[in-house]
Amino acid sequence: MDNNLNHSFEFTRVFDAPRELVFKAWTETIHFSKWWGPKEFTLKVVIMNARSGGRFLGFLTSTDGNRVMWRKFTYQEVIEPEKVSFIQSFSDEQGNTVEAPFSGSWPLEIMNVITLEEDEGKTVLKLKGFPVDASAEEQESYNSMAPMLQKDLEGTFDKIADYLVSLK
Template identity: 90%
Template structure:
């Protein structure tokens, strides 16, 4: 299978929370570690510098503890409370990009762009 970095998909979610709080859920260690990753996995954040040019480094541990997956982000653009864009990769403990542990065809880098819009006290995430 050939990786095609031009493939994309979009989704929209509406959160019953103010935009500022949803933004913090994406950019602050205490919030982010509580929800990000597959269900049942725990996230340990090593570095979280969620600003334009900043980086994230952390690891996910499976419920049984048998699988540990390091992840890294390189933040491209962070505009409070409107936008978070970053390049996401699997990594080693030092933050070097590595292939996904579950698929040789998974892209080495994935660009993510999250936008947040206020809608009468709720937040629309695109």
């Protein structure tokens, strides 16, 4: 795993919400379904068992209804309220791993490690993502898409920030 850390994507965001609430937003269907995914997509959760060894299966639908993307997670480690790590993949409706719809050279599996730190009533979220067992071509594809990843994450994290504010 350490060799992948040299090619990781890192993102930090501070949320004006307590750590316990941010953790629930990542681990409870009622919250997660309201914000996860790029801005122009909505999420429908089919399965969500956010615990170490659990899994997630759901699909994103574009606001125009023309694009549907299934995603799955295999949760590696869930420690309340400080950490959620999972391997994320594109999938079909049955949860079988499939190639990304936008690139045949995108890694099949991406590890995401999310840590949450309390900071005077706010939460500092740090996300680190990196391909799992990627070929050189897949790693290069991942690295070259960093600007798109950054944009998608900013949009997704804007959605969770707005959602957390709505809970106040």
